[in-house]
Amino acid sequence: MAIDKSNQTSSYSSMDMVTRLAARRPVGPPPKRGLPWGKYFHYFFCSLSYIFLLSPMIVVIGASLHGGEYYTAIKFPPDEPSLQWYWKIPKGQLEALGLSFGLAGLTALGACIIGIPAALGIVRGKIPGKTLISAVFRAPLQIPAIVTGIAFLQLYYLFGDATGLYFQGTFLGLYIGHLFVATPYVVGTVTAILQRFDTRLEEASFSLGASKLSTFRRVTLPVIMPGVYAGALYAFMVSFGDVPISIFLTAPGFVTYPIELFYGMENDFDPSILASASLVIFFCLLVLLGMQKLVGLDTLLRSGSR
Amino acid sequence: MSHVNLSKVVKRFGDFTALHELDLDIKEGEFLTLLGPSGCGKTTTLRLIAGFIQPTQGTIMLGEEDVTQVAPQHREIGMVFQDYALFPHMTIAENIGFGLKERKYPKADIAARVGELLDLIHLPEVGDRYPAEVSGGQQQRIAVARAVAYPPKVLLMDEPLGALDLKLRETMQVELRRIQQELKITTVYVTHDQTEAMNMSDRIVVMNTGRIEQMGSAEGIYNSPETRFVADFVGQINLLDGEVTGTDGDHILVRTADTDIRVIQKNGAPIGPTCVGVRPEQLQLVSSDSAPPDFNVLQGKLVGRTFAGNLTRLFIEIGLDKPVVIECKPQDAPTEIGIDLSIGWPIEQSTLLNK
The missing domain is CATH 1.10.3720.10 (MetI-like)
Incomplete structure (x- = not known):
């Protein structure tokens, strides 16, 4: 899952992309694409998944820090964060x-x-x-x-x-x-x-x-x-x-x-x-x-x- | 270390008979190789000696003890597997010391013995590493060290070099032989590689379809194969199908490719179909009129040649199913395909094989 090639993207300018597209060859190995759209898409999707998976926990943990008066519903983000409920x-x-x-x-x-x-x-x-x-x-x-x-x-x-x-x-x-x-x-x-x-x-x-x-x-x-x-x-x-x-x-x-x-x-x-x-x-x-x-x-x- | 004796051993798996009444005697300190194609029963024989499987009939003796019904853990054997089977969760020192720890030796003794064995296999540094951290050749040597740590009565090796590349295999053949001789340990080695068998063994047992075809030294098997299978399996050979037509003094006359050839056979041979085997390196190019009198000579036509560095192989059509292969020095080899040639070989170098 870890991606460590993120700095490769910076070496391609849009000018590069034009010349690369112009030099498109019909045979042989596929030429490198100008912008790694696939990679951006990948990041985007991974981020969405993480947000989906983590948000309930973030809300629960966040709301547990509620520092105000007694409140009968979940309040997020918490106001005046404190650990008071942890003692109660x-x-x-x-x-x-x-x-x-x-x-x-x-x-x-x-x-x-x-x-x-x-x-x-x-x-x-x-x-x-x-x-x-x-x-x-x-x-x-x-x-x-x-x-x-x-x-x-x-x-x-x-x-x-x-x-x-x-x-x-x-x-x-x-x-x-x-x-x-x-x-x-x-x-x-x-x-x-x-x-x-x-x-x-x-x-x-x-x-x-x-x-x-x-x-x-x-x-x-x-x-x-x-x-x-x-x-x-x-x-x-x-x-x-x-x-x-x-x-x-x-x-x-x-x-x-x-x-x-x-x-x-x-x-x-x-x-x-x-x-x-x-x-x-x-x-x-x-x-x-x-x-x-x-x-x-x-x-x-x-x-x-x- | 002991001798091993298998007597009238039969092994059936359901309806399939893997071994037919096998008799085999392995001498003390001997390096014996079971050689044959896959499915010939060589691994079955090894696993019977190890005790992983029990014979359907017959007895297996290890030294003076009948071990036919003894479980492998009580047989005092050493086993080396093709894929090494080192314990992945133990260090190399723990692997080698496994059998000693099992027999409750003191820690200090185990450590000393492991050190000694690591020196023997020339890998003194690897004791603390795990099997996955060393190379295939090293794993193989460690597997051998583990198998001999508690000196076994017999060392069993099941195609131990099969997973290694050619160069490493050659080095390891020498290495395994050295370790075996240093420890003077009775060894049964299984392989389908005839070169490996010839390089290492004191004695070779050639097996086919659950039976022993022939046993003897590498020279004996190569120079005097008794059956067509052995002749064909061990080394390259030309098999000339023909018919026994009679005798001529000490020689038996065989008619093949419309020519009479002479073969030495002390016991005689019945009139009828037969097969004569001649190795490519025994064949020579001769001129038909000046061939020595104790030569068999055949006429043929050159149909192909291949260059193999130190020698050239010529393929000569003599009127049988397959062209005859002969090996000669590259400088002596004719270059024009299609010319007529005479080939000859000394009478005593051809072997009569049963069909």
Whole structure:
């Protein structure tokens, strides 16, 4: 994406363009065009895309700096910028944020524990009906999340009526719901990287005396790790941002961050919601930068299959 | 280091038989090459010795131990792959030390052994780099060092030079042979390149369609090919199709291109279709009346010539399917296409091949 030839444009004057057009040849390599319109168009389009993608965040962060009186709508640009709302974030939101981080982290972990062996089985296993199994692992992505949420709630009622163990409104119940939608991402990214995996690496490891377990730990796992990171990141984000499933499986006093924000917006909106949202944006930015340092974002995104 | 013995080894993949009752004995410290076209079973044989696949029938011995049912990780082999298969996430020192670490050697011992091996492959400086940061030839040498770090009973190499360019391949042939002899390690080498096989091996096994066609030294295989396939696959040869018509003293008479030629064959040969092989460098231009008495002589017409620097190849039409190729010194080569020529060769230099 980076363009480093920008100073080439200055060497062409409009006079150059006239002579170049006059000397247009019918055969051979195409002559250089006078002005790099293609490049300008490229810049223009990239700028538009960035504006489109970044403007909501800029508005949220900007409006969170609102320094005036209490105001019931988003005000952008903010007048008298201050950080006052950052000190007024309700305790409930911070608790919900803590729950969401914990839940998303455990979801990413659980998705890896289920997803890596599943992907290995799908790619390597000599089991009949592999296409079916792989389709089953993709299925959660094809069901609208709100349907999944209702289905889980219904399931928990039925299960509870039968056994007396009610999962709705418990951490475990919520966790299972999140695992359900997050695991396919890990299966997808790990499958993608395993399909390109050179099995000779494992044969080399065997020939050097390494057992199957040791080969998996020292060779296979490190080589597929970029796919695992990518899948885990997706799983984390899916869990962290989920509303449609969580809204059915949480209970008063036990809510995830997006649900808490949702209620906050509905009932008593104030700019502290914007402030806490901005904090999350900054935190995510930090995590992404950390990932970039750790594994390289390119590898991460390239290994993603979807 | 040990000898390796394959006895009556059969390998089938479904309906396809990759190896038919293969018997092979590899001596201790020997450099043995399995040579053949792709699909001949040479890589299958190597992978059977490595233990990556199991034979359908037969036994494989490594030294005194029957390893037929032993997993590769317990066979104490060293394997070098065509695409090197170095671990991309480990430094070169970690790659070489992999097998030693696996066998729980102390760190200091591993470091010392890795240093020793880096010296052996003449790459003392690269230990801290990653495989992607060194060249193909260097990766290949590192792969060899990794395979021999924990001295294997047998070193197996699967077309290890296939990915390198010609010049580098020639240097590496010498280099691999040097390392093998320095370590006195039993080696099985797989290639489809006959020059490579001849340059490096103590013994060559020529394989075709899952069977051994012939085995022996490079000279033996080149000078006395036993089958048409071996004669054709190893080096250049003219194959003269003809028919055995009888005997003349110690010689067998073969009728080809309307001429009787004589061939030495100790065991005799049945009357009927046959094939005589003559190498281009054994053929000479002769004058038909003054050819020595122990020469076979054929009449032909010059139909083409190519210059190859140190020699010139002449293509001579003698009335068979393909023109005969002969090699001569550039200054001796006639220049006019279309002239009639006589070619001859000493009787003892032609080989009777089964059809």
